[in-house]
Amino acid sequence: MTSSDDSVPPSTPSHDNGIFSDEPAQISSPPSSPPGFPWEQQKNNTTTPTRPAISAFSVLGKRKALADIDDNMRPTKKVAQTAESKPLSQMQISLGQKVQQKCKLCGMEYVRSSAEDRKLHDKHHKQSTEGYDVGKDFVQKAPVGTIFDGVAKEDRIFTVYCYDTAPRKRRAQAVLQIAQRDLGAVPISEEDVWGYKNEDGHVGRTSEPRYRAYMYIRKTKCIGLMLIERIKEARRVVERDAARREAKKGACPGNGSALSTLQARRQAAEKAELEAAKHPIELSRTSDGAKIGIARIWTSPTHRGQGIAVALLDTAVKHHDERVDKKVVVQVVDRQGEVVAKQNDTAVCLTDATCEPLEKLRGKEDVAFSQPTAAGARLARKWFGKLYGWHVYID
Amino acid sequence: MNTTCTNKSTVLEARLEQAQLLKKVTYQFSFISLTRMLTPQQVVDAIKDLVQDCNFDCNDSGIALQAMDNSHVALVSMMLKSESFSPFRCDRNIALGINLTSLQKVLRCAQNEDILTVKAEDAPDVVNMVFESADNDRISEYDIKLMDIDQEHLGIPDTEYAATISMPSSEFQRICRDLTALSESVAIECTKEGVKFACNGDIGSGAVTLRSHTDVEKPERNIEINLSEPVALTFSLKYLVNFCKASGLSDSVKLCLSNEVPLLVEYALSNNSYLRFYLAPKIGDEE
Numbered sequence: 001m002t003s004s005d006d007s008v009p010p011s012t013p014s015h016d017n018g019i020f021s022d023e024p025a026q027i028s029s030p031p032s033s034p035p036g037f038p039w040e041q042q043k044n045n046t047t048t049p050t051r052p053a054i055s056a057f058s059v060l061g062k063r064k065a066l067a068d069i070d071d072n073m074r075p076t077k078k079v080a081q082t083a084e085s086k087p088l089s090q091m092q093i094s095l096g097q098k099v100q101q102k103c104k105l106c107g108m109e110y111v112r113s114s115a116e117d118r119k120l121h122d123k124h125h126k127q128s129t130e131g132y133d134v135g136k137d138f139v140q141k142a143p144v145g146t147i148f149d150g151v152a153k154e155d156r157i158f159t160v161y162c163y164d165t166a167p168r169k170r171r172a173q174a175v176l177q178i179a180q181r182d183l184g185a186v187p188i189s190e191e192d193v194w195g196y197k198n199e200d201g202h203v204g205r206t207s208e209p210r211y212r213a214y215m216y217i218r219k220t221k222c223i224g225l226m227l228i229e230r231i232k233e234a235r236r237v238v239e240r241d242a243a244r245r246e247a248k249k250g251a252c253p254g255n256g257s258a259l260s261t262l263q264a265r266r267q268a269a270e271k272a273e274l275e276a277a278k279h280p281i282e283l284s285r286t287s288d289g290a291k292i293g294i295a296r297i298w299t300s301p302t303h304r305g306q307g308i309a310v311a312l313l314d315t316a317v318k319h320h321d322e323r324v325d326k327k328v329v330v331q332v333v334d335r336q337g338e339v340v341a342k343q344n345d346t347a348v349c350l351t352d353a354t355c356e357p358l359e360k361l362r363g364k365e366d367v368a369f370s371q372p373t374a375a376g377a378r379l380a381r382k383w384f385g386k387l388y389g390w391h392v393y394i395d
Numbered sequence: 396m397n398t399t400c401t402n403k404s405t406v407l408e409a410r411l412e413q414a415q416l417l418k419k420v421t422y423q424f425s426f427i428s429l430t431r432m433l434t435p436q437q438v439v440d441a442i443k444d445l446v447q448d449c450n451f452d453c454n455d456s457g458i459a460l461q462a463m464d465n466s467h468v469a470l471v472s473m474m475l476k477s478e479s480f481s482p483f484r485c486d487r488n489i490a491l492g493i494n495l496t497s498l499q500k501v502l503r504c505a506q507n508e509d510i511l512t513v514k515a516e517d518a519p520d521v522v523n524m525v526f527e528s529a530d531n532d533r534i535s536e537y538d539i540k541l542m543d544i545d546q547e548h549l550g551i552p553d554t555e556y557a558a559t560i561s562m563p564s565s566e567f568q569r570i571c572r573d574l575t576a577l578s579e580s581v582a583i584e585c586t587k588e589g590v591k592f593a594c595n596g597d598i599g600s601g602a603v604t605l606r607s608h609t610d611v612e613k614p615e616r617n618i619e620i621n622l623s624e625p626v627a628l629t630f631s632l633k634y635l636v637n638f639c640k641a642s643g644l645s646d647s648v649k650l651c652l653s654n655e656v657p658l659l660v661e662y663a664l665s666n667n668s669y670l671r672f673y674l675a676p677k678i679g680d681e682e
Contacts, residue, residue, distance in 0.1 A: 087679070088580055088629055088677040088678060088679055089677060089678060089679075090466075090468055090631060090675065090677050091468070091657075091675035091676055091677065091678060092466070092467040092468055092675050093463065093467055093468065093469070093470050093657050093673055093674075093675045094467075095470070095549035095550065095551060096549065096550075097463060097467070097547055097549055098547060099467075104545070112465060112467075113465060113466050113467040115465075115466070118465070
């Protein structure tokens with residue numbers, strides 16, 4: 001997976017050119033995309049155009065001949081060589097129009113007049129509005145035991161991990177990159193997530209992998225992703241002292257009717273939630289044991305609020321326990337020889353036959369979030385069903 | 396004739412005696428975006444470009460439209476003055492964001508001689524179009540969904556042009572069409588002697604020169620050249636050919652040129668309405 005595919009949305013410094021602008025060529029500077037070949041850059045630098053005389057509304061920009069001019073071009077070297085035929089470049093009209101446009105839906109800023117930028121935007125736009133297309137094969141040829149139900153009828157959750165085939169890992173990595181860019185998260189190296197190597201530096205399918213991804217796929221579009229990490233310990237989110245004191249103060253119940261008490265309680269809960277969201281989370285000094293770490297969790301911006309992230313979290317817990325239960329069966333298979341395991345080349349066989357004993361989760365308290373964003377904390381509070389006391393782990 | 400008015404207040408109501416006018420005009424706009432369709436790979440690109448939306452700004456002086464093509468090389472500006480409609484009513488300034496492809500589809504349902512009525516409500520989400528057949532009692536009614544288009548209105552400054560040429564629109568169309576066969580750009584040189592459209596292509600070169608000419612019997616055949624200083628500029632023929640598709644709207648066309656300023660191609664319509672195209676020139680590389 002090259003990073004150029006999903007490179008950061010381009011951005012060029014915006015220019016405010018007035019109607020009578022005397023900024024000649026900046027607008028049509030090469031499109032805001034990764035810089036081209038060095039010799040191209042050099043060429044651009046050397047051809048800084050002289051300022052044209054300015055009259056009523058200026059004609060802007062030296063532009064490399066647009067592709068549309070190539071129509072009746074013929075390969076004639078002779079013409080190019082004759083001294084008379086100078087290459088012409090198309091100017092652009094400048095009336096102070098916005099050169100850079102921000103797409104309302106996908107939020108990408110791009111230069112409308114550049115075909116290259118438009119193409120990049122189209123790609124980004126499609127991905128962010130419809131989700132990343134993983135293709136039919138990904139959905140249909142998924143190994144047995146890696147598919148779970150989603151929220152809606154045609155939704156499925158697939159799990160992908162390092163022992164999967166390269167194309168599957170590639171798709172998952174592509175979505176992971178989109179997610180990390182959207183979250184503004186520190187990228188986890190591809191080798192760490194999808195490499196065979198485990199912590200001891202041992203290469204091979206010998207242990208339970210450190211990372212595992214769950215992809216939420218609607219038809220063939222991936223609209224949600226969760227990356228989980230095997231962890232040993234996590235810290236508890238604690239209530240701030242000030243908040244606790246305040247809560248106690250407010251807690252003294254008024255002696256009204258049952259309804260008003262209920263309302264008061266509900267209001268207090270809402271207030272506490274708001275209060276909790278306002279402050280950064282505080283962690284306990286001591287660590288508790290935990291098993292699943294939610295390293296990254298992301299839903300496509302246009303598909304939020306549908307319970308996708310919660311479905312992913314539930315699936316991870318369910319899947320973990322399922323694997324613990326199935327382990328017995330798989331081990332029997334394994335004792336008969338590796339051939340059998342390879343024949344049923346399913347994810348279940350290969351992992352669970354080998355690794356150190358998986359322990360059943362004690363419940364949600366064995367799940368911890370890596371330092372969550374504001375939205376992440378909101379999700380965590382919703383999923384755990386409590387404002388404090390859930391776990392956060394530190395990478 | 397405003398029988399189909401619903402209980403909601405109609406803010407805009409414009410009745411056009413001939414649907415043909417708007418039909419041809421809109422055709423133009425879709426063409427502006429078509430100009431990028433050239434190599435096979437770009438065809439796909441162009442289809443996407445084709446989906447171009449545009450704001451029809453309606454106020455009591457008429458309906459105006461302004462659009463710039465994607466590459467910012469050409470700009471089209473249309474003004475249909477209220478006098479072109481009978482009756483015309485617009486109580487409040489509204490901008491109707493219309494997808495031109497959809498508009499074209501609906502207008503295709505109209506006969507050229509139909510009477511066209513455009514209506515929009517206050518804070519509209521659709522624009523209503525009624526076509527009334529002049530000779531029989533057929534009334535067809537269409538609603539086009541509106542879009543919220545974030546479009547800036549660009550002020551086009553009044554410009555003193557060094558050269559102004561009026562000529563029959565068919566003549567200009569022919570020149571452009573003929574020269575396209577030879578080259579992709581045309582040099583327009585305007586001197587005291589006349590105006591010369593010259594091109595230089597791979598297979599050779601060509602030039603058409605026009606001189607001032609007054610035809611007493613057919614004033615629409617007149618060629619008029621007003622010049623304050625000689626001008627020579629080069630333009631893309633691709634765009635000019637597309638502009639020429641408006642030739643059916645007006646018998647004569649006015650070209651206005653000045654150095655360092657976009658070319659103005661104006662098709663005057665009746666009642667001071669107009670359709671104007673601006674095109675940025677091509678200049679030689681100073682390398």
